[in-house]
Amino acid sequence: MSKADYVYSVLLEEIRSAQIPGGTQLKAAPLAKRLGVSVTPVREALRRLENDRLVSYQSHHGATVVDLGDDALFEYYNVRAVVEGLGARLAADRISPQQLARLREQHEAMVRDAAAGHRERLGEQSQELHLAIADIGGPAFLGRHARAVRNSYPVPSDASLWLDAEYTRRQLDAHAEILDALEAGDGATAERIMVDHVRAAGDHRLSQRTTDQPA
Structure with a gap:
């Protein structure tokens, strides 16, 4: 380096x-x-x-x-939804049993951490899971693009959405559904759930910003 x-x-x-x-x-x-x-x-x-x-x-x-505002936040999550959604669709046709097993291990580790109240690392673990799916779906270009998009928007560690217990439950459920769709080779369903999953995160963060603004 x-x-x-x-x-x-x-x-x-x-x-x-x-x-x-x-x-x-x-x-x-x-x-x-x-x-x-x-x-x-x-x-x-x-x-x-x-x-x-x-x-x-x-x-x-x-x-x-650069100080990014609400419009940038909205665009960020929608670009992520498109890129990571496509990654999930393509991964359904390409994923191996070994890759699926590793993804399920990552997911189960998140479930255990959430149950134990250890939510501080869930954001990082979720990113690893999403990028692993993008790498499987698009090893030539898509994984790199997914990383570039994520690196383009600053997220404070203490503002992680995964610190919210109710949000955590819903998003873990979405992860489980994505993995089930990948196992079934159902790319359309994997993409739809991933897109909805990422956009839900964006909607949640935007609503948090609105709540945090002074009256």
Whole structure:
């Protein structure tokens, strides 16, 4: 990994997880000092983040983390629904018994964690499950695109929808139904459930934003 790749990976994760929130100015010199590199790889990393549309440049302000609003959130979940839905449809025709068994193991681990009240990792586990399905359905391109979409929108760890017990139950039920459709080789049903599942997450997050706004 080059120094620029290192800086990019660190900043991408910090922005994606909202450790660096939207609207934050990113100055090359302080970042270089914090990460133990020169300013050159920092500037290269910031340009890559600009290409990812996670950072914008403005005159006299330099690089600033993009602050994404409700329209971006709506678009994010709908793009995810299309890409991950297609992944589920294609996976139904391609999944092997071994791959299905691994997915079921991942799902059962989530069910056990949820039952024990350990919901803090469910968001990460859910992402792994979704991306595994996308990789099975589209190993050449689709899995990579699914990751790119997910990396394009920051989600704070303490804002994970999986921290909500009722939401957790509904989404785990959806995971089980998707896996059943994959086992049956029913791509149309797998896609429909995945699309509804992802869009439901978007609707839930948008409703949370509305509730959290001051009157």
